[in-house]
Each structure stands twice: as C-alpha cells, then as structure tokens.
Amino acid sequence: MSDDVAIRVRGLRKAYGDNVAVADLDLDVHRGEVFALLGPNGAGKTTTVEILEGYRQRDAGEVRVLGTDPSPGSRSGGSRAPGHSVRDWRGRVGIVLQGTGEFDELTVAEVVHHFAGFYPHGDDPDKVIDRVGLTAKAGARTHTLSGGQKRRLDVALGIIGRPELLFLDEPTTGFDPEARREFWELIRDLSAAGTTIVLTTHYLDEAETLADRVGVIAGGRLVEVAVPAELGNRREALATVSWRTPEGAAESAQSATPTALVTELAARFGGEAPGLTVTRPTLEDIYLRMIGHR
Numbered sequence: 001m002s003d004d005v006a007i008r009v010r011g012l013r014k015a016y017g018d019n020v021a022v023a024d025l026d027l028d029v030h031r032g033e034v035f036a037l038l039g040p041n042g043a044g045k046t047t048t049v050e051i052l053e054g055y056r057q058r059d060a061g062e063v064r065v066l067g068t069d070p071s072p073g074s075r076s077g078g079s080r081a082p083g084h085s086v087r088d089w090r091g092r093v094g095i096v097l098q099g100t101g102e103f104d105e106l107t108v109a110e111v112v113h114h115f116a117g118f119y120p121h122g123d124d125p126d127k128v129i130d131r132v133g134l135t136a137k138a139g140a141r142t143h144t145l146s147g148g149q150k151r152r153l154d155v156a157l158g159i160i161g162r163p164e165l166l167f168l169d170e171p172t173t174g175f176d177p178e179a180r181r182e183f184w185e186l187i188r189d190l191s192a193a194g195t196t197i198v199l200t201t202h203y204l205d206e207a208e209t210l211a212d213r214v215g216v217i218a219g220g221r222l223v224e225v226a227v228p229a230e231l232g233n234r235r236e237a238l239a240t241v242s243w244r245t246p247e248g249a250a251e252s253a254q255s256a257t258p259t260a261l262v263t264e265l266a267a268r269f270g271g272e273a274p275g276l277t278v279t280r281p282t283l284e285d286i287y288l289r290m291i292g293h294r
C-alpha cells in the first residue's frame with residue numbers, strides 16, 4: 001500500500017442473512033484528506049465504517065487501514081508479537097461512534113483524563129475538553145449532559161489519543177447551529193494538523209463544508225466519489241434564472257449561459273429585472289437525484 005493511502009478497500013462485501021448491506025465496494029481514502037460518506041438510512045455506511053474500525057467482520061474483500069487489516073482476529077497476525085500490533089494500530093485510530101457519551105457518575109474531566117491514560121502519546125485532557133467546548137461542564141457528571149454535550153464528549157474521546165486517522169459517525173447529530181460551526185472549526189484544525197478524517201453524515205452542508213471528497217453510498221454500493229463541487233456533474237448543471245414579469249407573474253428558464261440571459265433581461269427591462277435570482281442545483285439536489293428521489 002503506498003504511503004499516501006490511509007484506507008484501501010477492494011471488493012468489500014457484508015451480508016446479514018439474505019440482506020446484503022455492502023456489495024462489492026471499492027474505496028481509497030488518501031492520507032490527510034477529509035472524506036465524507038453520504039447515503040440514505042440503511043445504505044451501508046455504518047456497516048462499512050465499522051468494518052474499517054475493526055468492529056465488524058467482513059464476508060469478503062480486501063481492507064487495509066493504515067496498512068493493517070482491521071478485521072477482528074487478524075490484527076495481531078503477521079510477524080509482530082500477538083497483541084502488540086492491535087494496541088499500536090488502535091492507538092493510531094480515533095473513533096467517534098453514534099451516541100455514547102454517558103459514563104454514569106463520572107465527570108467529563110474524569111472520563112477524558114481516564115481515556116488519555118490509554119494512549120502513549122495522548123493529548124492534554126484539559127486542552128481537549130476546551131477544544132470541544134466543554135470547559136464549563138468539566139466538573140459535570142456525564143449523565144447530566146445534554147445530547148449535544150454528550151456528542152462533544154464523544155468527540156473529545158475520539159481525539160484524545162491524537163489519532164492519525166479519525167472516524168466520525170454522524171458527529172453533529174443533536175448539535176445546535178453554533179456547536180456545529182465550532183465542531184467544523186475543530187475538524188478543520190485537525191485536518192490542517194494532518195489528521196485523516198472519515199465521517200458519515202446526513203447533513204449535506206456539513207459534507208460540502210468539510211469534505212475534500214464525498215462518496216455516495218446507496219444499497220450497499222458506492223454510487224460515486226467526487227469533490228463536492230463536481231458530484232453528479234454538478235459543475236455542468238444548468239442554471240435556473242428566475243424573474244418576475246412587469247405584471248408580477250413568476251418566470252424562469254434553465255440556461256447553460258445564464259450571464260447572457262441576465263444581460264438580455266436587463267436590456268428587456270431597461271435595467272433591473274424584478275425578483276432576479278440565478279441558482280444552480282445544490283449538493284442536496286444532486287444527492288437526492290443520485291439516490292433516486294427525484
């Protein structure tokens with residue numbers, strides 16, 4: 001596996017009985033990139049990610065995560081001492097699962113300090129608590145946290161070991177808008193510091209803002225991988241120009257040359273065209289089309 005590939009997947013397959021959750025999936029994630037997996041409920045995202053994290057066994061295919069097969073039972077193989085490589089590998093991978101964040105009577109600070117002790121080169125727990133915006137709650141027992149605050153704690157535990165590769169499964173579910181913005185900043189900081197990040201999300205704006213590339217998964221298959229601006233030939237998509245007639249009726253036209261149309265409208269109206277808007281399909285429009293909703 002070349003050094004610039006963090007994750008390499010070929011022909012991945014996983015079925016639960018007759019239900020094929022992941023079918024013949026190929027994927028490369030490069031070191032240092034932020035990769036977002038999008039897909040409707042039940043598409044196979046969590047199954048794929050949990051196989052990459054070493055929590056689920058695949059039925060077929062080849063998987064390498066930071067050069068190691070994450071499959072439960074195979075990580076301690078090879079020429080290295082049994083057990084040792086598992087710990088090494090685990091220490092290099094950070095994981096934020098969907099919703100844990102509750103540790104009974106322990107406080108936020110106690111939990112983060114405790115987890116920091118698992119890693120040889122763990123980060124400063126108080127700094128991490130601050131980065132996820134939980135300083136004011138450091139002394140609070142985790143069962144008293146709000147849903148969004150529990151997610152922040154999950155994120156803190158995912159990054160406390162200073163991972164090379166961080167998996168985030170729907171990380172901002174339950175966050176208020178301000179917390180999402182703060183979380184996005186954190187992801188940008190981690191990415192700027194060289195962390196490879198794989199996230200699943202249902203928020204198209206999140207994928208567009210954070211991801212270098214997005215992969216759309218539907219029915220267990222990867223439908224497309226592209227930079228957000230190019231997904232589904234988005235760049236080439238026609239623009240919709242809308243305006244109002246002098247009588248106030250709504251008009252619109254699709255155009256590959258919207259500037260020419262706007263110039264023509266300006267001439268027609270002798271200046272400002274009333275209610276003028278020019279739009280192109282959003283990532284959400286393209287995504288919904290790809291997964292067959294429009």
Ligand SMILES: Nc1ncnc2c1ncn2[C@@H]1O[C@H](COP(=O)(O)OP(=O)(O)OP(=O)(O)O)[C@@H](O)[C@H]1O
Nearest residue numbers: 016019020021039040041042043044045046047048
């Ligand atoms: N432990 C399991 N046992 C049986 N079937 C499962 C199990 N986990 C997932 N599945 C099935 O596999 C398919 C893919 O599920 P998965 O959780 O990977 O989807 P997802 O894309 O992560 O969905 P969501 O967006 O709802 O989290 C679904 O049909 C689901 O019912």
